Structure formats: C-alpha cells, structure tokens
Amino acid sequence: MTYTTTDGSNGDGTGGRTGGAGDGRRWHVPGDDLRAYARGELAAPRLWSADTHLAACAHCRGVLADVGDPVALDAGWARLDAELDVPRPGLLESLLLRCGVADHTARLLAATPTLRRSWLGAVAAVLVLTLAVTAGYAAGGPPTFFLALAPLLPLAGVALSYGPALDPTYEVAVVAPMHGFRLLMTRTVAVLAAGLGLNGLATLALPGYGLRALGWLLPALALTATGLALTARLGPVLAPSLVGGGWIALLMTAEASRADADDPLAPFTAVGQGVSALVAVLAAGLLVLLRDRFDAGRAHAA
Known part of the structure; x- marks a missing residue:
C-alpha cells in the first residue's frame, strides 16, 4: 500500500x-x-x-x-x-458448509464435544486396546470383549454431546434457532456416524470372525435409542448411566448362565440380535412421543 x-x-x-x-x-x-x-x-x-x-x-x-x-x-x-x-470456521465446520449444511447447524455440529480430536482419539485408543485383547484369545473363540465394549461407545458419545452438565456449548445450543428434538437428533446422527464409523473400522481388523464381529451393531443402536428415550425423563447423565449399567449387568448374567465358554453370549445370538432390534424400534418410537420434553428442558435452562 x-x-x-x-x-x-x-x-x-x-x-x-x-x-x-x-x-x-x-x-x-x-x-x-x-x-x-x-x-x-x-x-x-x-x-x-x-x-x-x-x-x-x-x-x-x-x-x-x-x-x-x-x-x-x-x-x-x-x-x-x-x-x-465473524468467527473463522474450522476445518470440520468448513467441510460441513461445503456439503450444504446450514451455517448455524454446522456451527453447532463443530462445537459438539464428542466430535473433537481428543474424544475421537480416546475412542480409537480404546478400540485398539480392545482389538489387541481380542486378538489374544483363541482363534476359534467369539470376540466377546470387543462385542461387549463396542455398543457402549456410541451411547457414551451421544450422552456427552447433549446436556448442560456435559456440553460446554450448551448455552449456545439452548438459544439455537431450531427445535430441541431436532438439535438432539442432529448431534446424535453426527456422533453415531463418527462412533459407528470407528467401530466399523475396528471390525475390519477382525476378519477371522466373519459376521460375528458385527454383533455389536444392533445392541449399540438399542442402547443409544433407549438412552435417548430415557433422557427425556431422567436427564442426560442418569439415563445413559442406567442403560450402560444395565448392559453390563445383562452381559454378566449371560456369562454366568452359558454352559460352554466358546458359546456366544445371549445378546449376540440370533435371538439376542432380534431382541436388540425390537428394543431399538420401540425406544425410537418412545423417543418420538417424548420429543416435546426436550424443548421444555431448553426453556427451563434458558
């Protein structure tokens, strides 16, 4: 100049x-x-x-x-x-904007705690350790440890993405120009995509187990949907904690009741997978029925 x-x-x-x-x-x-x-x-x-x-x-x-x-x-x-x-958008927000996502939606997604590198890195580390333990089992045995842990990761990610006690950007989310249920679903889909994607990559590292390595998918959807449905009544901390505790108790009961150590646990049998699918559908329906409760919580927080 x-x-x-x-x-x-x-x-x-x-x-x-x-x-x-x-x-x-x-x-x-x-x-x-x-x-x-x-x-x-x-x-x-x-x-x-x-x-x-x-x-x-x-x-x-x-x-x-x-x-x-x-x-x-x-x-x-x-x-x-x-x-x-005007705030300068980060890498994730810029990518979302290029994909046609509305600017306010992209900002809320980019601020989601469980989409940060620290959380994703922690999940990846847990999955790597889990795969290492699973690979140490006998080649013909079921990947029980991996199947038991994998459904809990999406549940924890969704729980950490919404709620005043866990989300550092909750005040911004409260005044966001969108329905509370839509905000919840937007973040849930984003977190599930990241969590299930990492789980899917981990599954590819277990080719010797075939389709058995995908036994975590339906339980993960059932746990996440149930946790969200109960969040409307119990809050974003207690609800996923109870669901996660119930899953661990179910696995312990199934472990104590199976006759052969090489047999799959009940949740990972054909019947167990069908029950998981049914629970996921029922919980999703209940979540839709209770969708207005999320707006009531936002109004109270505001």
Whole structure:
C-alpha cells in the first residue's frame, strides 16, 4: 500500500498529497484511498491498513471527514466491524458448509464435544486396546470383549454431546434457532456416524470372525435409542448411566448362565440380535412421543 509522507512524497517516491506537518507522523493514507474508503470501495488489504491507520491518526480522520459522506462512512465502519466479528470456521465446520449444511447447524455440529480430536482419539485408543485383547484369545473363540465394549461407545458419545452438565456449548445450543428434538437428533446422527464409523473400522481388523464381529451393531443402536428415550425423563447423565449399567449387568448374567465358554453370549445370538432390534424400534418410537420434553428442558435452562 502506498502512503503519503509528511515531506510531500509518496512512500514509493512517486509524489503525492502532503500530510499535516507537526502531527509527528511520517506517512498518511493517500487521498485516493481515503475517497475510496469513504465510498466503501476500498478493498482488502488496503482497507485493513487504512482502518488501522485511521484509528491512530487524527489528521487522516480529519481529511476523511472532509471528503467522505457521513452515511457512507457509518455503513463502511459497520461493514468492517461485521467482517472482523465473524468467527473463522474450522476445518470440520468448513467441510460441513461445503456439503450444504446450514451455517448455524454446522456451527453447532463443530462445537459438539464428542466430535473433537481428543474424544475421537480416546475412542480409537480404546478400540485398539480392545482389538489387541481380542486378538489374544483363541482363534476359534467369539470376540466377546470387543462385542461387549463396542455398543457402549456410541451411547457414551451421544450422552456427552447433549446436556448442560456435559456440553460446554450448551448455552449456545439452548438459544439455537431450531427445535430441541431436532438439535438432539442432529448431534446424535453426527456422533453415531463418527462412533459407528470407528467401530466399523475396528471390525475390519477382525476378519477371522466373519459376521460375528458385527454383533455389536444392533445392541449399540438399542442402547443409544433407549438412552435417548430415557433422557427425556431422567436427564442426560442418569439415563445413559442406567442403560450402560444395565448392559453390563445383562452381559454378566449371560456369562454366568452359558454352559460352554466358546458359546456366544445371549445378546449376540440370533435371538439376542432380534431382541436388540425390537428394543431399538420401540425406544425410537418412545423417543418420538417424548420429543416435546426436550424443548421444555431448553426453556427451563434458558
């Protein structure tokens, strides 16, 4: 950017309008730039440089007042303030915006705690350790440890994505321009996509077990749907805690009752998978019936 020095020449030596002597500054914004600034036509980066200089130079502000239209100047300042105040979207938010997601929805999804690298990294580490333990079993045995743990990860992720006690951006979510149930479902789908995706990648690391390694999928959907349905009545902490505790108790009971250590646990048999699918459907229906309760909770929090 070319500025006018107090000795009457431009900063590049081409000459130009002199700045006011005695103001202690060696250069000023050229008159052409000031007139363009006043008309709202000065583009970045000249706009940013001129704005920074005007904030500290009384002489240039006086010249600007002489050449500019007050209404246009006010509009220019307002436009500049708006540009400076707009948050810069991160990588995930930018990707969502490119995919056509509304800006406020993308902002809420990007702020979801369980979509952060720390949470995803922790889940990946847990799955790697689980796979290591599972691989240490006899080759012909069922992947019981992996199947028992995998359904709990999506449940925990959804629980951490919604609620004043767990979500650091809950106040933003409360005033978001969307139905409370829609917000819950938006974040749930995003978290499930991430959680189930990581579980799916882990399943690919167990090719020797075939379809048995996918036995976690229906229980995961059943636990998540049940936890969400109970959240409407019990809250985002107690509900998933009870569901997770119930799942562990069920596995312990199934372990104690099976006759052969090589037999699959009851939840991972054909009958158990059918029960999981039924529970998932019933819990989803109950969740829809109780959807208005999530708005009541947001109104109370606000």
